[in-house]
Amino acid sequence: MVDDESRPVVEAIGIAKRFGPTVALAEGNLTVLPGETHALVGRNGAGKSTLVGVLTGLLKPDAGEVRFAGRPAPPLGDRVAWRQHVACVYQKPSVVGELSVAENLFLDRQPRGRFGLLSRSRLRRTATDLLESWAVPVDPDTPARELTVEQRQLVEIAGALSHGARFVILDEPTAQLEARAIARLFDRLTDLQRQGVTFLFISHHLPEIYEICQRVTVFRDARHIVTAPVAEMNHAKLVEAMIGDARGLVQVGQDRPSVPASAEPVLTLDAVGVPGFTGPIDLTVRQGEIVGVTGSAASGKRQLAEAVVGLRPRTGRVRVADAAVKPASVPAALRAGIGYLPADRNADGFVPGLSVAENATMTVADRLGPAFMVLPRQRDARGRKAIADLEVHTAGPHQPVGELSGGNAQKVVMARALARDPRVLVLVHPTVGVDVRSKESLLGVVDAETRRGRGALLVSDELDDLRVCDRVVVMVAGRVVAEHPRGWDEATLVAEIEGIGEKDV
């Protein structure tokens, strides 16, 4: 690095950006010093993504200025110049799946050989050198689609660094990783930091910020709230800055009544197996009970949930109350009284182009009018009720769900799961990628609904989710290895999830 050490790597001053009538960013200020890992936090809709768009030169701000190392940012059209200053690794892959890692790294700037034609061997060599110099353990010939999320992120970081940028934005890099991969990623980030790379780290997961960041900037309601060293911002202060009022977060489910052993079972899994993912599993959810299921990504917990709701073929028997549920049929599971919230709301949670009311009532389309009809009046009435019940922040039942922030879209998906008045809810990662306040309110809904006599099967990696549960079972490699009542010890649970603590249950 030849830059003056004290000069900020990047400065955003008074950035403002509107999309139509919506103010996405009113006062975006950010200063990142060289060599630090700087956290950017805020609730969904606080303006983080817009700021990232402006910092990477993909969005043109309506007002304000971006400076790199004290100099004004290059003009918007000059992508090459931007790439020398800043790079961003997004949650969504930005690699071409069908091309090899080497080809992805040198897209549009492939090394040339004889006659000015591309040289495969030189491409391979340059890519190997690049990956080695940043210690990325990936074979350059691997097709990009075969990379794990972790590898893909490291490759994208290496690619960014090869353009000359020493400032990398990481947009929720840990969202799709499991604990061990996160630890490895953090090790790599610390190494890179030592080599002079500066990071802007975006995460909803506050403990991570204390782990690897030195300073933190909080955004709320489209503006900059505070920037401070992480050491000076304890958890309570940080949350307060994010949500903006003195009311702290309630620990949902602290006062849940214990479920009597005599409570009727609402969901019974009898030797349920998912071919290729789990062995036979027995599990019972009783009336009023929340049963948590956790485990690593390879544990088969998500596949188990998908089999229960009819999205996957399964063996064994599933009963809701006393009625057997036909396998591999979502309509049958719905009719039997299973409400389902899928793991990835963008993939199969909602239809982005359709309205809030339409999405929220998709599971009850047969109850919105006579015979085969769907009456918009009834649909909207139910939509309004869902909006009110779940506190969805939306312009109204007619707004397309694709326009909502993550937390609010998730509330719509929750409304869809609840619409049929199910006896049992099957929820997979219900709070993934939502901000703290939405998380509190989503878990609050699960808490409240189960108190009304529903049961819930809650599949999650998040300790905050699992704390709400009355019981937590741990899955490893397709079987249940442990079960804990409320009040489990965090370290024990994490050790079990990682498959290293089975002995001292």
Next chain:
Amino acid sequence: MSETLAAGAPEAPPRPPKPTGRPFNRLRLARLRDLALVPPIIALLIYGYTLRPDVFLTKSYLVDTVLKYQTELALVVLAEALVLIVGKFDLSLESIVGIAPAVAIFLVVGQTSMLGAPWPTWTVLPVALMFGALIGVFNGLLVVRFKLSAFIVTLAMLIALRGLQLAIVGGATISNLANRIPTIDNLGSLRILTVPLSIWIVVLAFAVGVVVLGYTRFGRSIYAVGGNPDAARAAGIRVERVIWVTFIVAGALAALAGLMLSARLGSVAANQGSGMIFTVFAAAVIGGISLDGGKGSLVGALTGVVLLGLIQNVLTLAQVRPDQIQAVNGLVILVALVLARLTSGKAQD
């Protein structure tokens, strides 16, 4: 503007909620988008009037010279719109326009004794509809069950059916149908309240279509499946069945369109319907149907048909030479696509 983020951009820019009086406006806006083509239609009407003030705006001209010739196109556009909204393609519709009436008519008046022919004349309508539906069943089988690409399956089907039709009609034209088949005669010349039956059929078909798409479970499922099939499946919608039924309905509608075309011409030519699919897609896209699925309305599609029909007539009235009319027509469609893109403000995919 906000939709034109560069590729690889982060998730859609966050939009903090604005709980103002916007839902009402939004609803009105959605309706307005359906009517985006009304101003150009009016402009064309005015232009046509300046060309031939004596005839252009008379009922007989508009009905018998403009609209009557768009009825078959309108039905096929309706069929294609359904398939596009459910997120698939059906190129074979234009060959169904030819083959379905050809088969039905051949069995009634053809020089053959196959399958116990000649069949009674009343079978023309049901046989044509069944045949169209059957091709929809087959398309659906390949697309839904065997998970083949709808584009390539229906393209192959288009070519195969075109060949089959040539074999049946034998390069010649089966003509003088009106005198031999009452159904054809009625479809071609019956008038109700002085308006041709074919126009009533189109109006009825679109009215039913609007009700089905807007106010029935099946119709809403079509939008859900086209918008995000995985989400639709997780919500208990039988995605495969919805797609399959849509293919079948589209096939039957195209068959009806074909029969109407044969009735209007009084004959079945070997190339009936040939080249129609391009205009069908143009009308649908100009009318606001997204090729990505899940978006668009039948009212919009209908305005697309009317616009294209008017363009053709106005070009004739403007005395564009017959050998140039096709080139000009293609250019005008391109301009219309660009204009539709500009007025709707959304990218066409």
